[in-house]
Amino acid sequence: MKIIRLIDEMKKEMVRRRSRGDCIGLVPTMGYLHQGHLSLIRESVRKNSCTVVSVYVNPTQFGPGEDYERYPRDLDRDAKILTDAGVDYLFIPSNEDMYPTGYKTYVEVHDLQDVMCGASRPGHFRGVCTVVLKLFHITKPHKAYFGQKDAQQAVILKKMADDLNMEVKISVLPIVRERDGLALSSRNSLLNPDQRETALCLYQSLQLAEKLFEQGERNSSKIINLMKNHIKKKKGAHIDYVVIVNKNNLESMAKIRKGETLIAGAVYIGKVRLIDNVVI
């Protein structure tokens, strides 16, 4: 595996690989890799002749007071995991190269960026879209892989690529969970054992929603209230949002319709903000 730190070097390498006829898969990550990332990476290695994984904790998607500084990092471990997985390139750009002094250009996907995580993290998706557009231009992938855990991010990035007439095909892969159901996240490493226990309440509330749906309940407000009640019972859990929306346009749905509905939530466990979702 080749490790590349400079944008210009990455660009040249990808021009070379493209002109050789390679099919390029990109997996953008913030590192501290877990099995969720690995499911994306394995899929890319399987489906493309050249896989690039970027590890970059992107400062423009963190707001003031968020966890940019304490976001977990372990580059040596990541590099080993990626080598073992058969990745061709590990791209580790620097902030100075990605956002040099005087950087001014940002991409926004209106409306979609303002709801759910966007409502509590203003500017977050602007940062995500901007860095992903840059990574697309740098690595020129045929395919890019994202996780369903970040459901809103996936909807927004697909919309961005489509609106901007980009060639890249975006694949969204299922959430990978711990045995007890907790969605894998690099941020789970920031939880103490009690918090780890508490964190399960979000997944449980999603299971509750699925059960209610199976029992015939279609009323979103009712389901949301029961989900919130479940989470509120847990000490140390603080609800950011629980929503039931159309899985494609993120618009609120008063009634759940099978095949179209995303039930998603964000919960603070202490200072750690976790998200999870199910598609009905």
Next chain:
Amino acid sequence: MKIIRLIDEMKKEMVRRRSRGDCIGLVPTMGYLHQGHLSLIRESVRKNSCTVVSVYVNPTQFGPGEDYERYPRDLDRDAKILTDAGVDYLFIPSNEDMYPTGYKTYVEVHDLQDVMCGASRPGHFRGVCTVVLKLFHITKPHKAYFGQKDAQQAVILKKMADDLNMEVKISVLPIVRERDGLALSSRNSLLNPDQRETALCLYQSLQLAEKLFEQGERNSSKIINLMKNHIKKKKGAHIDYVVIVNKNNLESMAKIRKGETLIAGAVYIGKVRLIDNVVI
């Protein structure tokens, strides 16, 4: 010359030409072509094996009450001019294809977009950046050509391409003028004979600035005041702005420095807004 109206067809054609090893030049225009456009087009035809000219009056760069509806259009004449110039592709996308219902994605180049023309046309450069980024993705040019008359646009688009790590090389070609000095513009066709005469005041004020500089004057405020006085003497001319700025970052310069300075103005002649500039 092949005329293409559908984005998907244009994309496929350009993938084919790129893979054949062609060097692609793009000249984005709003049509109603004049010798200014033609200087860009001839340069592209000379320097590239494949030239694409887009003719698209982009609605997102016009504000409410601006001249989107009355912007001059003559597609038959444009097509004939382009055929004669040896252009390979004329791309004429529709609004429905460029901005389908539910379109949401916009690109902004902060700060640079807020001054000069951006101050009186809020959202204008957001529209310009967005449509040009889309055209870049659709046509995948190696080079793109823009006119120095739109000096601020050129600075912003170069910044956008650079910030977003794009491959395309942006060339900016000199202003083409009528014999009496009026900068060519499709909007000149909207002037009646009296207004056409009045319109010259902007160019004259720029000539005055150059003369003052040659005589040793370096103080920007003094020069701007004398330029404004010249324009104000003309009945029917209404100043939007006159500025003296750094030609690369568009920041105001209190003193002119040779090789670094852009003197630019915008003037309303009746309802028609004209721009012009010189680099010192």
